[in-house]
Amino acid sequence: MAAPAVGSRIKRREDPRLITGTGNYVEDVTPAGTLYMALARSPHAHARLRRVNVKDALQHPGVVAALTGPEVRQIVDSVPCVVDFPDLKKPKWPVLAVDRVRYVGEAVAAVVATDRAMAVDAASLVQTDYLPLTAVTDPERALRPRSTRVHAEFKDNQAWYSLTEAGDVDSAFREAHVVVKQRLVNQRLIPLAMETRGVVAQYHAASGLLTVWSTSQNPHQLKSQLAALLGLPENQVRVIAPDVGGGFGSKIDVYCEEILACIFALRLGRPVKWIEERRENFQGTIHGRDQVDYVEVAAQRDGVITGLKVKVIADVGAYWGFFSPAIATSTIGLATGCYAIPNFRGELYEVFTNKTPVDAYRGAGRPEAAYIIERAVDLVALELALDPAEVRRKNFIGGPFPYATAGGMSFDSGNYRAALDKALQSAGYQRRRSEQKRLRQRGRYQGIGLSSYIELCAIGPWEMGAVRVDAAGKVTVLTGTSPHGQGEETTFAQIVADQLQVAVEEVAVQHGDTAVVPAGIGTYGSRTTAVGGSAVLNACLLVKEKAFKIASHLLQVPEDRLTFAQGTFAVKDAPDRAVTLAKVAAQAYTGSVPGAEMGLEASAYFEAPNLVFPFGTHVAVVEVDPETGEVKLVRYVAVDDAGNIINPLTAEGQVHGGIAQGVGQALMEAAVYDESGQLVTGTLMDYAIPAAEDLPLFETAFTVTPTPRNPLGAKGIGEAGTIGATPAVVNAVMDALAPFGIRHIDMPLSPERVWRAIQESAKARPARRRGPSARRRGS
């Protein structure tokens, strides 16, 4: 029997085309007669928009048409947000601004021209008359009673509030030996997919079909949304997500540009194309994170955590994106981490500000939770002078599973201690600690940081997979997920290869075209393998079931006397009486078999019964240059548990990319707004992201705790690295700075911030070693 494909390190089959420049991206799609769209955008964070005049723009050479807010509003009411909660304030996000602009970069007019440069020039000729208003950019200030209101129709900027409580929090804090408190800023980030967004809309009047090429992560949802917004039947809209160069959540949303391109295409009968500029990507595509979090931990002297209070102030920006209201709810849901903390109070304030809307960005609410609890655990360890690994061990959930958490989650399976132990062993933790002591004596400041994160995946409600074996025995797989860098053309082929006993090369995986794939939800939230892969697996089972029927007919034995191995159906005890899957497939398309209809294909919907919860422990080792404040990441060990791994090579790739993004948040990245609401880190010359030279070789490993919640036993690995990395790196830097009495610095830990903290600690010395916000009780 050949080695199973699942579990093999198979190179991604999509890579040759992508790395040789022969992929097919939205930018590569230019139907004959294409017009180009460009937008005029608000330079103000908050202003009354008294007039928009496109007369000059329309007279510019090559310009064909233009649209403004009031006209568009007659056709499409607003940009969609699909989340609804009780008492959620839900302002309309107009496709083009009407009367008021609420963030820098908000679209106010659109023009189309025969040439892209002409369209851009014409957009700059759109005349606008703004009356600037005070902008509110700080979410805590926005919550104050007399703050400027982002939306005048609501009495305040509090977009939503929720309270989650479990156990007896107040008693836990009353009886605690120590209480540790900290304010944590989880700064706003720019998702920065390598490929910016883009759309091409083409309307074929004779057939009535609207075809939309989009950089979407979820083309089927975009199709349904566009049909509903434009008043078209869904079967007249086709969305194609061709090769897509990364999304990290930012390509889930239905944006104004897709809607506008469709409106122009329908109106003009010509294809309309828009490709986002990098500067627009900074301002107009959703942002991530942006929370101010207050955490309080009640603990016993031995490090056992008895209570947790978390107050999350989530800056959601000016409007709701597609999933925006739900993002920070995961922060509350996972705030207790992988720890058995019985008493919990989580308060969530979602707040409007005059900034770009916040929506899902790699991790989407979970990195914030991991940062809160993993920083808090380290502060408890610091306060009690305990080893942070020991504090984690003492508090891990030990089961039984499913385990109901205080945050309201039902954890499927987990072995948190195994991942921690493996990570510590790989990192040589004890040796590292002695080395650290020696280095400190020589004036070198090394730090070791841990993060035992928990992650939440397999968002439903379902996913669709279809498997077809053609008459030649080759297999085609359709998936409703829409991978854009995740590698499912390879990994789903592996799943099918094992099920149907064919070579991986004989399985083609198709995705992204709603006319090819009948139904789907999409790729986000690390759901693709767990939900989409399970649907494909179930479709394989249905195909096999039918193949058994046909084989039984061909071999003239009952099905229960047949085995299936090496791609061959054989009679038990008479292995020479056998028929290959190819032969069975040929029969399926040539002559009917009693009890089995023609063809050999099946589709299946996998309904996700509940969420799954990957986890792991990451160890970061850093060295801080106390003179310049520079942090050098010298070593990084990641042990992740995503259940069964389909392809360790691609899984490691996901971990690597995730860690890089997590390190980026810890050390470099920040979307900085000034008081007037201008994005001052609006280009790649100002917004720092890690490059290869900033990162060490990552050492990755897995523990395997399968989930019982899907037939693959797989969880999700797409966001794990990002979730684990940020607190591991920050904890490492704080560990390095402990000799200076420094307890916390907000991210990003830029050289100047670190240097300043060291300067201030030098001024403050000799002071108490521990920070003023910790207090001790009962000792």
Added chain:
Amino acid sequence: MIPAAFEYEAPATLMEALALLRRHRGAKLLAGGHSLLPMMKLRLAAPERLIDISRIKELAGIRESRGGGTIVIGALTPHGTLESSALLQEKCPLLAEAAAVIGDPQVRNRGTIGGSLAHADPAADLPAALLALDATLTAMGTSGARRQVPARRFFRGLLTTALRPTEVLTEITVPVLKRGTGSAYEKFANKASRFAVVGVAAVVALDRRGRCSQVAIGITGAGPKAVRAVRAEAALLGREPTAANIAAAAARASAAVGDALSDIHASSEFRLHLTEVLTRRALARAAARA
């Protein structure tokens, strides 16, 4: 991102370029395009006409002067060529060292020494090295007359140089470092742009008694223009390059900066602090190599 419309010329010779420059007063010279094109794409610059000099062969290349003693570098020489030049690595390693930390390989393959110097970005790396080397810059005017400008008089202020609008920077002359001379470039990079937050180039020569017979310090990034740290140099000259002497000299370096820049990447206070730290490190390394 798309720049505003512009006219484009690509002369094959220096004389043609000068003639175009004389004819079109609003024209900008385009070399590697790594500063000008991004500014045009962001529409921070909108020249009516570009004169692309990148095809002018006579402006490229690195050679040792006939009598030896100096190295002459064509203005269109890309940073990557400076970085990998065996001649520079052997005889003027400071320039190769500074060029090696500019941007990333793609930038170094396109960006040119002349383009960088003429643009005079306050955070560019090469100005610090050229100042420390006492380089000479040669410019040619529309009449074809050559004019030589010492590096110390070339950088006038933020994005401003001694070049006249109708001049083309043609070559840069740097000295061959004598025996007993060491050099080093210390850069603290902005992680976004990879420009220098502060960069310090140092040249130190030791006499037979181990005392500093020459000290030159060029600083970039800290202020609106690259400068020489004259007082810090004087403080070390004639002394042994001990850690204490170097530290004392470095403490005087930030005085040369004047009004330090302050932005979201680094406050003026931090830039001045870095100036001292990097000067100390650059001097120590240069002295160790002398």
